[in-house]
Every structure is written in C-alpha cells, then in structure tokens.
Amino acid sequence: MLSEEEKTEIQKETGQYPYPSAACIDALKIVQHHRGWVSDESVKDIAQLLNMSNEDVEGVATFYSRIYRKPVGRNVILLCDGISCMIMGYESIYEHISKKLGISFGQTTADNLYTLLPISCLGDCDHAPSMMINNDHFNHLTFEEVDKILEIYK
Amino acid sequence: MERPLTQHIHPESSPLNLKEYQQAGGYAGVQKALKDMTPAEVTNLVKTSNLLGRGGAGFPTGVKWSLVPMDKEEPKYLVCNADEMEPGTFKDRYLLEGNPHQLIAGMIIAAYAIQAQTAYIFLRWAYKKAETELRKAISEAYAAGLLGKNILGTGYNLEMNVHLSAGRYICGEETALLNSLEGKRAIPRTKPPFPAISGLFGKPTVVNNVETLCWISHIVENGADWFKGLSLTETGGTKLFGVSGKVKNPGLWELPLGTTIREILEDHAGGMLDGYGFRGLLPGGASTDFLIEEHLDVKMDFSTVSAVKSRMGTGTMIILDDKTCPVAFLHNVEKFFALESCGFCTPCREGLPWVVKILEAIENGNGRMEHLDILKQQTRYMAPGNTFCAHAPGAAEPLQSGMNYFHDDFVSHIKEKKCPWKP
Numbered sequence: 001m002l003s004e005e006e007k008t009e010i011q012k013e014t015g016q017y018p019y020p021s022a023a024c025i026d027a028l029k030i031v032q033h034h035r036g037w038v039s040d041e042s043v044k045d046i047a048q049l050l051n052m053s054n055e056d057v058e059g060v061a062t063f064y065s066r067i068y069r070k071p072v073g074r075n076v077i078l079l080c081d082g083i084s085c086m087i088m089g090y091e092s093i094y095e096h097i098s099k100k101l102g103i104s105f106g107q108t109t110a111d112n113l114y115t116l117l118p119i120s121c122l123g124d125c126d127h128a129p130s131m132m133i134n135n136d137h138f139n140h141l142t143f144e145e146v147d148k149i150l151e152i153y154k
Numbered sequence: 155m156e157r158p159l160t161q162h163i164h165p166e167s168s169p170l171n172l173k174e175y176q177q178a179g180g181y182a183g184v185q186k187a188l189k190d191m192t193p194a195e196v197t198n199l200v201k202t203s204n205l206l207g208r209g210g211a212g213f214p215t216g217v218k219w220s221l222v223p224m225d226k227e228e229p230k231y232l233v234c235n236a237d238e239m240e241p242g243t244f245k246d247r248y249l250l251e252g253n254p255h256q257l258i259a260g261m262i263i264a265a266y267a268i269q270a271q272t273a274y275i276f277l278r279w280a281y282k283k284a285e286t287e288l289r290k291a292i293s294e295a296y297a298a299g300l301l302g303k304n305i306l307g308t309g310y311n312l313e314m315n316v317h318l319s320a321g322r323y324i325c326g327e328e329t330a331l332l333n334s335l336e337g338k339r340a341i342p343r344t345k346p347p348f349p350a351i352s353g354l355f356g357k358p359t360v361v362n363n364v365e366t367l368c369w370i371s372h373i374v375e376n377g378a379d380w381f382k383g384l385s386l387t388e389t390g391g392t393k394l395f396g397v398s399g400k401v402k403n404p405g406l407w408e409l410p411l412g413t414t415i416r417e418i419l420e421d422h423a424g425g426m427l428d429g430y431g432f433r434g435l436l437p438g439g440a441s442t443d444f445l446i447e448e449h450l451d452v453k454m455d456f457s458t459v460s461a462v463k464s465r466m467g468t469g470t471m472i473i474l475d476d477k478t479c480p481v482a483f484l485h486n487v488e489k490f491f492a493l494e495s496c497g498f499c500t501p502c503r504e505g506l507p508w509v510v511k512i513l514e515a516i517e518n519g520n521g522r523m524e525h526l527d528i529l530k531q532q533t534r535y536m537a538p539g540n541t542f543c544a545h546a547p548g549a550a551e552p553l554q555s556g557m558n559y560f561h562d563d564f565v566s567h568i569k570e571k572k573c574p575w576k577p
Binding site: 126135 | 405483
C-alpha cells in the first residue's frame with residue numbers, strides 16, 4: 001500500500017503531464033525515496049494509481065539503472081568504472097573498498113550500512129578516480145581518502 | 155581572446171545570481187529578442203550564425219528550429235538535453251553548475267523562436283550541484299518575470315521545468331529522451347517523423363544540448379558575424395574542450411573552434427605526466443574514433459576531425475598512455491556500451507556483449523587470431539544504417555580504429571597468451 005504522503009507526491013507530479021502514466025518514473029523515484037527501493041507490491045500499487053498495467057510499470061522500473069528493484073543498504077557507494085577513472089586506477093580503489101567492506105559490486109554489507117555498485121562516467125573525469133555516496137561526489141580518490149570518507153557514513 | 159560562455163564562471167565560488175548576472179549584461183539578449191525581434195527573425199539569425207549543435211552531432215541549430223511548423227496554434231516544447239553521460243565528458247556540467255542563468259536566458263529565446271510555451275531541462279540525476287543551482291536560478295527568473303506569464307510585458311508565456319533522469323546513457327539520444335520524459339522506457343523512436351514535427355507528447359519539439367543553448371543569448375546580443383569571428387575555422391564560435399587521462403593538468407578550457415589538438419594537449423593540459431608516453435586519444439568522448447600522434451596538428455572542428463575519419467563529438471578528449479593496455483581500454487569502453495544498449499535492435503543488443511566477451515578473452519590471454527576477424531565483422535554489422543539509432547555505430551568507432559592503430563598489441567596478447575601490461 002502506498003502511503004498517503006507518497007500518493008500526494010505522485011499526484012502532484014501527474015498534474016505536470018497531459019496523462020497520468022507520464023509520471024511513472026517520478027512515481028518510482030518517490031516510492032524509492034521513501035522506502036529505499038521498489039518492491040513488487042509497490043510496482044502494482046503504482047500501476048493502479050497511474051492506470052497502467054503492472055507489466056508496463058515493471059518494464060520502466062527495470063529499464064532505469066537508478067531504480068532499485070532489490071533492497072539496498074543505508075548508504076549506496078557508486079564507484080565510477082568509466083574509462084577516465086579506469087586509466088586513473090579505479091580498479092585498485094575497487095579492490096580496496098571491496099576488501100575493507102568484504103563485499104563485491106552488487107552486494108550489501110551484513111550490517112546493512114553500505115551497498116557497493118558500479119556507475120558509468122560521473123562527469124568528474126578531470127578529477128578521476130571518482131565515486132558518489134548517496135548524493136555526495138568524491139574525487140581524486142586514494143586509499144587513505146576512501147578510508148576517511150567511509151568513516152563519515154558510519 | 156573572448157570566452158563568452160565561461161567568462162562569468164569561477165568554479166571555486168557560487169554562480170552569479172540573477173541580479174549579478176543582469177548587472178554583468180546577462181538577459182540583454184532576452185530583452186532584445188522578445189521586444190525587438192519576431193520569432194522568425196531569431197531563427198534566421200541563429201541560422202545565419204551557423205551555430206552547430208554542441209552535443210556531438212554538429213547539426214545546424216537554426217535549421218533544426220526552422221523545421222518546426224509555425225502556422226498552427228498548438229502546444230510546442232523546447233527540451234534542453236542535460237543528460238551528459240558520454241564517458242570522458244564533463245563540459246555541460248561545468249556550464250550548468252557555473253552559470254545556470256546563461257542557459258535559462260538561451261532557453262527563453264530558443265523557446266520564443268519556436269513559440270513553445272513549455273520547456274524542460276532533462277538533467278542527469280547525478281548532477282546534484284547543477285540541480286540545486288538550476289532550481290535556484292529558475293525560481294529567481296520566475297520572481298523577476300522572466301519566466302511564467304507575460305514575460306517582460308510582451309505577452310509571451312513560458313513555463314520551465316527540471317526533469318531528473320533515472321540513469322541510462324541512451325536517454326541522451328533525443329527521441330529516447332522524449333520517451334523517457336513521457337515516463338516510458340528510453341527506446342529511440344523511428345525518424346521520420348522528426349521531433350520538430352512530432353516530438354514530446356506528439357507535439358512539435360526541439361531538443362538542444364546545454365552548450366548549444368548557452369550560445370543563443372550571446373548570438374542575439376552580438377550578431378552572427380561576431381559569432382563567426384570567434385573561431386579559427388569557418389564553423390563559428392568557441393568550444394569547451396576537455397582533457398582527461400595521464401596528463402599534467404586535466405581540465406576544461408573554452409577555446410576557438412579550430413584550435414589544434416596539440417595546443418590543447420600541450421599548452422592547456424600541460425602534456426603527458428612524467429614517465430608516461432602518448433599513444434592515442436579519443437577526441438570527443440568514448441563514441442569517437444581513435445586519433446594518434448600523426449593527427450596532433452588536426453584542428454578541433456566538426457569537419458576537420460571528420461576529415462581524419464573520427465568525430466569531434468563532445469570535444470572532451472580521453473588520452474591513452476603507454477602504461478594503459480589498449481585492449482583493456484577498449485574492453486572497458488565496449489562494456490559500457492553493452493550495458494547501456496536499450497536492447498531494442500539486434501546488432502546492438504547481441505553484438506555488443508559478443509564484442510565484450512571476445513575483448514575479455516583477448517585481454518586475459520585466451521584470444522585467438524580469428525577473434526580479430528569476428529570483431530571486425532561486428533563493427534560492420536554495427537555500422538550506420540544497420541542499427542536503429544547511433545548507439546552501436548558509436549560503440550564501433552573506438553573499436554574499429556583501435557584495432558587498426560593498435561593491431562600489434564592485439565596480436566601480442568594472442569601470441570603471448572597474456573596481457574603484456576600485466577605483471
């Protein structure tokens with residue numbers, strides 16, 4: 001069941017468009033903002049609210065990389081694996097984070113604190129290697145920097 | 155040297171607010187266009203200026219606008235493509251974060267020229283600072299009567315919205331972007347009809363890149379001849395050029411179109427880092443063909459880079475150094491394209507993962523000589539005309555040229571059964 005708050009926010013978005021289904025991506029983002037991810041149940045709820053089929057909403061939800069269809073940890077680490085970051089050594093940063101947290105790309109730590117995901121080019125190429133944690137960008141990554149940054153999100 | 159696009163950008167401080175930008179002369183173009191010019195006069199001026207689209211394709215902006223039917227009263231849309239996701243590209247971000255009012259001013263004039271009453275900025279979700287600055291600037295513009303109803307008392311109305319993407323490189327393709335704005339999967343549409351005839355919600359729509367739209371107000375203020383005089387080549391204007399990789403001073407600079415690659419690489423980026431040699435570069439993002447040493451004196455402009463069988467693209471170069479394996483470089487780039495394929499047409503959906511598997515095998519010492527033929531065959535299957543949009547042809551560009559220029563490196567991986575760059 002969508003909360004009243006979620007419904008109100010979604011309906012505000014539908015007002016911007018000529019028809020409700022155009023707000024599908026906004027609706028998925030709103031639900032994810034409140035719950036951290038989008039469950040099968042939420043897909044059905046959104047479909048009903050926007051007068052779409054479950055399959056259409058599912059098709060949109062699975063297309064976009066920033067809609068999570070599985071639960072994620074409290075903090076999502078997005079490590080850029082773009083070509084400029086590769087040249088500047090993101091692979092060793094990945095190994096460092098992976099070893100430190102005991103997780104690979106796509107996994108969440110047992111304490112649910114971090115999920116580690118790859119992300120394509122973040123547009124920080126002149127300050128590579130780069131990553132995002134939640135909404136924050138970090139550049140010129142080194143092992144020491146990464147250790148300090150991860151502490152902030154504990 | 156004039157640097158119209160970046161003159162007010164100081165990355166270490168906040169962008170100019172509306173009042174400061176107006177004091178510096180900003181929005182003068184909006185006054186002039188809306189009060190003294192007809193929409194057709196604005197379109198003709200941009201056409202005469204020969205402003206070519208800065209998103210990578212270089213299509214003439216004025217021509218794009220002139221395809222919009224102007225004889226019918228109907229909703230029309232202007233969309234700013236700010237979904238910058240081309241690997242190695244960080245130019246639009248600089249403009250969005252550094253001077254959002256410059257973009258808004260350009261968008262008001264562009265929307266006026268096609269008589270659109272709604273404008274969207276399709277912004278990459280990861281550009282958080284840009285989002286904050288844009289929203290702040292838009293609300294300032296509304297408060298000052300530069301957006302909304304009856305702009306500057308002229309009777310012209312324009313609403314402006316920011317739409318945040320949900321990821322996926324293909325959203326940068328203009329028709330895929332329109333599907334995404336409509337809440338659908340971002341799959342490119344058949345052309346024709348072109349968006350100028352049937353675009354967002356089936357209505358006439360113009361999609362322009364951030365850097366392109368940032369020019370509009372300057373061109374209206376200063377004229378077509380001024381714009382043409384800014385470049386060293388015939389195209390007109392300056393361009394944001396960037397360099398990333400193992401150079402001394404990676405960054406971004408506004409320089410005249412026609413500046414040579416060597417000047418950008420050596421004078422601005424400071425040359426290679428000590429201990430690193432130059433092997434090649436992608437001139438304008440991951441979807442452009444490699445250039446090598448012999449091309450360093452090529453002028454950076456659409457036609458001059460095309461003449462050496464590559465593309466200027468976004469103008470942000472990625473440098474391949476001699477300590478980076480070219481096969482690993484291409485493996486990284488092709489993996490990106492494979493992941494970002496929308497999956498609609500076969501050469502792209504099936505061809506790209508095949509290419510990735512082969513490159514992975516070669517990189518890990520499991521390659522065979524016949525793999526090289528398969529890779530070459532795939533670049534032909536993915537050539538323009540064989541696919542639904544430009545995604546796969548773009549992916550084929552670094553691969554075909556990389557295999558040509560770094561052939562010996564491919565062969566040594568296969569012969570030695572290992573990557574010569576790995577210990």
